[in-house]
Amino acid sequence: MASTKPLSRPADADEPAARRERRKEARPGELLDAALDLFVEKGFAATRSEEVAARAGVSKGTLFLYFPSKEELFKAVVRENISGRFGEWQDEFEKFEGTSAEMVRYCMRVWWERIGATRASGITKLMISEARNFPELAAFYQQEVIRPGTELIRRILQRGVDSGEFRPLDVDNSVYSIVAPIVFLIMMKHSLGPCSPQDYQLDPLRYIEAMADNLLSGVCARPAQEQRR
Amino acid sequence: MASTKPLSRPADADEPAARRERRKEARPGELLDAALDLFVEKGFAATRSEEVAARAGVSKGTLFLYFPSKEELFKAVVRENISGRFGEWQDEFEKFEGTSAEMVRYCMRVWWERIGATRASGITKLMISEARNFPELAAFYQQEVIRPGTELIRRILQRGVDSGEFRPLDVDNSVYSIVAPIVFLIMMKHSLGPCSPQDYQLDPLRYIEAMADNLLSGVCARPAQEQRR
Amino acid sequence: MASTKPLSRPADADEPAARRERRKEARPGELLDAALDLFVEKGFAATRSEEVAARAGVSKGTLFLYFPSKEELFKAVVRENISGRFGEWQDEFEKFEGTSAEMVRYCMRVWWERIGATRASGITKLMISEARNFPELAAFYQQEVIRPGTELIRRILQRGVDSGEFRPLDVDNSVYSIVAPIVFLIMMKHSLGPCSPQDYQLDPLRYIEAMADNLLSGVCARPAQEQRR
Amino acid sequence: MASTKPLSRPADADEPAARRERRKEARPGELLDAALDLFVEKGFAATRSEEVAARAGVSKGTLFLYFPSKEELFKAVVRENISGRFGEWQDEFEKFEGTSAEMVRYCMRVWWERIGATRASGITKLMISEARNFPELAAFYQQEVIRPGTELIRRILQRGVDSGEFRPLDVDNSVYSIVAPIVFLIMMKHSLGPCSPQDYQLDPLRYIEAMADNLLSGVCARPAQEQRR
DNA sequence: TATGAATGAGCTTTCATTCAT
DNA sequence: CATGAATGAAAGCTCATTCAT
Numbered sequence: 001m002a003s004t005k006p007l008s009r010p011a012d013a014d015e016p017a018a019r020r021e022r023r024k025e026a027r028p029g030e031l032l033d034a035a036l037d038l039f040v041e042k043g044f045a046a047t048r049s050e051e052v053a054a055r056a057g058v059s060k061g062t063l064f065l066y067f068p069s070k071e072e073l074f075k076a077v078v079r080e081n082i083s084g085r086f087g088e089w090q091d092e093f094e095k096f097e098g099t100s101a102e103m104v105r106y107c108m109r110v111w112w113e114r115i116g117a118t119r120a121s122g123i124t125k126l127m128i129s130e131a132r133n134f135p136e137l138a139a140f141y142q143q144e145v146i147r148p149g150t151e152l153i154r155r156i157l158q159r160g161v162d163s164g165e166f167r168p169l170d171v172d173n174s175v176y177s178i179v180a181p182i183v184f185l186i187m188m189k190h191s192l193g194p195c196s197p198q199d200y201q202l203d204p205l206r207y208i209e210a211m212a213d214n215l216l217s218g219v220c221a222r223p224a225q226e227q228r229r
Numbered sequence: 230m231a232s233t234k235p236l237s238r239p240a241d242a243d244e245p246a247a248r249r250e251r252r253k254e255a256r257p258g259e260l261l262d263a264a265l266d267l268f269v270e271k272g273f274a275a276t277r278s279e280e281v282a283a284r285a286g287v288s289k290g291t292l293f294l295y296f297p298s299k300e301e302l303f304k305a306v307v308r309e310n311i312s313g314r315f316g317e318w319q320d321e322f323e324k325f326e327g328t329s330a331e332m333v334r335y336c337m338r339v340w341w342e343r344i345g346a347t348r349a350s351g352i353t354k355l356m357i358s359e360a361r362n363f364p365e366l367a368a369f370y371q372q373e374v375i376r377p378g379t380e381l382i383r384r385i386l387q388r389g390v391d392s393g394e395f396r397p398l399d400v401d402n403s404v405y406s407i408v409a410p411i412v413f414l415i416m417m418k419h420s421l422g423p424c425s426p427q428d429y430q431l432d433p434l435r436y437i438e439a440m441a442d443n444l445l446s447g448v449c450a451r452p453a454q455e456q457r458r
Numbered sequence: 459m460a461s462t463k464p465l466s467r468p469a470d471a472d473e474p475a476a477r478r479e480r481r482k483e484a485r486p487g488e489l490l491d492a493a494l495d496l497f498v499e500k501g502f503a504a505t506r507s508e509e510v511a512a513r514a515g516v517s518k519g520t521l522f523l524y525f526p527s528k529e530e531l532f533k534a535v536v537r538e539n540i541s542g543r544f545g546e547w548q549d550e551f552e553k554f555e556g557t558s559a560e561m562v563r564y565c566m567r568v569w570w571e572r573i574g575a576t577r578a579s580g581i582t583k584l585m586i587s588e589a590r591n592f593p594e595l596a597a598f599y600q601q602e603v604i605r606p607g608t609e610l611i612r613r614i615l616q617r618g619v620d621s622g623e624f625r626p627l628d629v630d631n632s633v634y635s636i637v638a639p640i641v642f643l644i645m646m647k648h649s650l651g652p653c654s655p656q657d658y659q660l661d662p663l664r665y666i667e668a669m670a671d672n673l674l675s676g677v678c679a680r681p682a683q684e685q686r687r
Numbered sequence: 688m689a690s691t692k693p694l695s696r697p698a699d700a701d702e703p704a705a706r707r708e709r710r711k712e713a714r715p716g717e718l719l720d721a722a723l724d725l726f727v728e729k730g731f732a733a734t735r736s737e738e739v740a741a742r743a744g745v746s747k748g749t750l751f752l753y754f755p756s757k758e759e760l761f762k763a764v765v766r767e768n769i770s771g772r773f774g775e776w777q778d779e780f781e782k783f784e785g786t787s788a789e790m791v792r793y794c795m796r797v798w799w800e801r802i803g804a805t806r807a808s809g810i811t812k813l814m815i816s817e818a819r820n821f822p823e824l825a826a827f828y829q830q831e832v833i834r835p836g837t838e839l840i841r842r843i844l845q846r847g848v849d850s851g852e853f854r855p856l857d858v859d860n861s862v863y864s865i866v867a868p869i870v871f872l873i874m875m876k877h878s879l880g881p882c883s884p885q886d887y888q889l890d891p892l893r894y895i896e897a898m899a900d901n902l903l904s905g906v907c908a909r910p911a912q913e914q915r916r
Numbered sequence: 917t918a919t920g921a922a923t924g925a926g927c928t929t930t931c932a933t934t935c936a937t
Numbered sequence: 938c939a940t941g942a943a944t945g946a947a948a949g950c951t952c953a954t955t956c957a958t
Contacts (some may be wrong), residue, residue, distance in 0.1 A: 482941095482942065485942090516943075516944090517943065517944050517945065518944085518945070519943065519944055519945065520942075520943055520944075523942070523943075
């Protein structure tokens, strides 16, 4: 999880010939990867550019060949990792055939698999830690991630309410019943988790299961329950 | 929220005479207050000690008179603001007479009033942002806050399960159905919130209400509902 | 001439008591002195800030305590050394009782004594070397030095022409018959002079004398000459 | 003045065929041209080798193919542009048939046409700005330019004195009555001139005329004047 | 030859920390 | 106790120079 070693370019098969070329094109990506890890781990200010370069396997100077400043590097890291997957998801959910409860479960699981479990999740921690220092970026993140993300979830909930599958909800706020557990999981993964004793580590899949169960069924016992799955 | 002046200790009626001496004794506290605000806002590394001193109304030198280093200042800030209120709360809940559902609601509301709405909430953001840079502090926080906090909540849930008021739960994970919304609210308050447009600001009390509703009753419609409040 | 050693503060009599205080007030001046010498000698870009600090007897950090950047230091050096002496000179010349020829001689000699022979003359070389890199400063220098300087000299010449003591002149250009030798002398003093063999060193007073003689009398022999002095 | 493109060698009729090869041989010259312009404009230290290469239309690497270092490039620029034309001029003046006054005028005009008005004049500014940083070069310049130049002018003056056309002069210093206006004109052209308002721009030919007039006839009115030209 | 990606010494600037007053 | 001038290690960034292609 957020390995501290330079990402080995996968299966670096390198016929000695074209190596230089391939490197050149890979450089920005390798630098962004290294920067993401370090920014997430230590924060923007505490990360030294030289360290980013070193982790990407290049020298200090090379970093500045591709990014004119540490701040621009930060911006690039954020932008790079916010490839709007929301459109794709939107489609997926529009075609979804199951119940809204299934959609909620599916949504949370899929999020974990495609974002939460990957390095991209670090961006969330990054943004939360640095938003006040980079208001323009925070606004960008708000636009590109938060707004479409909450909108997507709002629709899922609204669909359930409209169909009568869900009770009438304060939809605006209920969105966070899905978002908050997800964001919390990321925070654990990237900050306190690595510092916690074994018995406090979360098991992400079970965690998500429980969050979904509680959200859908509530914790209160019910007279007659058909309940989950 | 995050006032820019040292929080005047409440009702500091300031008879002009004794002010100087009182000030002197208040110094460390004023410094810790100023430091908390700044660390929360900008992070540890990006906060300059001179700014802390200035906000506390003293000179740079004075800061180092009370705290031998910026790192020690940070630790003091964290320690100072982790008042183990859990003992007191433990008592409160032990004497609590209502249903477990009421306890959950009460717990969340009380947390908001006594922590969430105050400057102390900044500590959470601080720890999440800086845990990796201060592992000892993270462990301390784990000990003093997370462990007793989750324990407290676990008991509430367990009580409900034992009494049959709650259905059988994955109690370990369900704790986070309460914790996550709370932590998420703090994060919003201290990082993205101040950068967000008006219509994305959370209304804390309604937010908590919705979180509690959803947690207790679930979002799925029920055959016969007596539901909330 | 532009000594390469730190200017020893003269007779540093320093009663041990007030030293810190006195230093503090002297710092900016000492730094400006050091910077002037080095900028004149090596040019702006080739002068390292640390060297300026060292020559002023302080550390690198201290320099930036008084001047926010190397460029601001440069500007301060130029401004500091352009104390508009032209007003004072204007008066002096207005009250001048002798012939216009005497005025020309006096003007050149006085310039040498009060500017040329002092460190202030370095500013001229500095501006000429760096004007293209600091157009705003060049404009400032144009305004504050060149314009009033040429104006002053133009009046002297015009006075001579008006009184019939001088022949009708192309006054606009003739101004440079006085300015050019002066500027040239500075250039020699600050650039090639220190690199030239002994026998090519100018003797400033004789040089000025010759320039004035030639300007006033011309080099061509005259039928009947009362000539110089 | 100081064109921003490599000066195309005159009449480079460019039959498309042979261009490539010719280019190759022209490389060093183009680099020297570009370097001269930039060194004159910005000084040695502030000129980036990449910019020199770019202006010469080649890559950074190519520059170092022809010149082993920036310093060597600088030296080459100076050497290249110090063509000892003095031999040729010497001959010209030896055969000169007119009066010594005419020689002085001719000398100044010719200098302007053949040096002053060309890019070669930049060398003077360059040497004056950088002499202290390149003492060996300064010595070289002294040898190759200053010494023969002043010698040449000294002979002109001495000829006039010997023939009785000029009055007895301090010949050593009087040389600078010719040199100083010339050098001053260059300085204006290359440093403050481009930063000055329109009305402070010199008209070189009139300027030279006035300098020569004043030098030959002096500014003082004469009883009977046969005067100039 | 020519290129331009890569390097790293070196420079400007910052800021935690010290200490004379 | 309190100050703030002074320090210098450390960080961001530049650019002359190298070298694989």
